[in-house]
Amino acid sequence: MRHDSVVPAPAAFDLYADDQATTVIPAVPGEVPGGAPAAYRVAAGGELEAREVSAWFGERLVLDRVSLTMPARSVTALIGPSGCGKSTFLRILNRMHELVPSAALAGEVLLDGEDVYDPRRKLTDARRSIGMVFQKPNPFPAMSIRENVLAGLRLTGTKASRAEKDELVESSLVRAGLWTEVRDRLSAPGGGLSGGQQQRLCIARSLAVRPEVLLMDEPCSALDPTSTRVIEETMTELAREITIVIVTHNMQQARRVSQTCAFFLAAQGTPGVIVEHGDTDAMFSTPRDQRTSDYVNGRFG
Numbered sequence: 001m002r003h004d005s006v007v008p009a010p011a012a013f014d015l016y017a018d019d020q021a022t023t024v025i026p027a028v029p030g031e032v033p034g035g036a037p038a039a040y041r042v043a044a045g046g047e048l049e050a051r052e053v054s055a056w057f058g059e060r061l062v063l064d065r066v067s068l069t070m071p072a073r074s075v076t077a078l079i080g081p082s083g084c085g086k087s088t089f090l091r092i093l094n095r096m097h098e099l100v101p102s103a104a105l106a107g108e109v110l111l112d113g114e115d116v117y118d119p120r121r122k123l124t125d126a127r128r129s130i131g132m133v134f135q136k137p138n139p140f141p142a143m144s145i146r147e148n149v150l151a152g153l154r155l156t157g158t159k160a161s162r163a164e165k166d167e168l169v170e171s172s173l174v175r176a177g178l179w180t181e182v183r184d185r186l187s188a189p190g191g192g193l194s195g196g197q198q199q200r201l202c203i204a205r206s207l208a209v210r211p212e213v214l215l216m217d218e219p220c221s222a223l224d225p226t227s228t229r230v231i232e233e234t235m236t237e238l239a240r241e242i243t244i245v246i247v248t249h250n251m252q253q254a255r256r257v258s259q260t261c262a263f264f265l266a267a268q269g270t271p272g273v274i275v276e277h278g279d280t281d282a283m284f285s286t287p288r289d290q291r292t293s294d295y296v297n298g299r300f301g
């Protein structure tokens with residue numbers, strides 16, 4: 001199905017526009033059956049596929065027929081110079097691109113073969129199964145750590161017992177690698193944490209609605225090296241359970257955390273395209289395209 005124009009998002013999703021929220025509705029799509037507590041269950045799917053995705057801002061084409069498969073339960077890194085369309089591509093994957101009034105797109109995004117843009121599907125479906133973590137940590141600063149994790153439930157009015165919430169808070173913070181640091185101060189404000197802790201709190205908030213995919217837009221660029229390392233370890237752990245797509249300018253980070261890599265490039269005055277994609281080790285050690293080689297070796301960008 002093609003989507004040559006985009007309907008503005010309903011007001012209920014405006015909170016995404018200033019990056020102040022995460023996935024909104026909890027869901028457990030495609031869980032593996034088993035006896036584990038709900039909060040610990042692992043999603044079965046999570047393959048994301050973009051087919052011939054193009055994007056415009058007004059009349060300006062900024063991405064031209066980009067196709068990419070992002071394998072389930074692994075990390076895909078999107079790399080490339082500034083302005084080549086990486087963030088735009090990322091935002092198309094969970095329907096955030098359409099929040100920009102002048103934005104339009106064409107092509108398909110499939111999550112486990114299902115069209116994310118199918119007009120018969122609720123807009124909320126994309127956001128509940130494909131979460132997003134932003135460059136700048138954006139917890140609700142006055143809310144407690146616990147309330148931050150549960151924010152997605154609160155926003156959707158989802159009912160959960162105290163015990164279920166306790167379990168969800170703990171499991172989300174464990175998965176985000178933050179539990180041991182905050183278990184004794186869950187009532188403290190989220191804004192009182194360090195930058196790296198705040199970013200992990202945002203990851204926990206995303207995880208609490210049980211996404212199949214987590215999109216991360218330069219999640220470590222505002223963090224110190226130690227916090228960056230912790231987030232990278234968290235990503236590696238999470239990728240056992242969910243699909244991660246990360247935009248990064250840090251080539252070492254792309255190499256450390258991802259299994260698949262896509263190199264975006266927009267030559268002067270032309271829209272962004274993927275020059276090369278594939279296995280990360282191969283992209284860095286034996287790139288097929290000279291431009292990839294030049295970029296990953298720091299010769300431009």
Ligand SMILES: Nc1ncnc2c1ncn2[C@@H]1O[C@H](COP(=O)(O)OP(=O)(O)OP(=O)(O)O)[C@@H](O)[C@H]1O
Nearest residue numbers: 057062080081082083084085086087088089100247
């Ligand atoms: N809201 C917007 N309105 C108009 N043009 C935009 C908007 N957002 C991005 N663009 C343009 O779209 C192109 C792609 O931008 P995008 O942010 O996706 O690139 P990027 O590769 O993520 O860059 P960076 O690495 O600097 O974050 C750029 O030319 C940018 O100026």
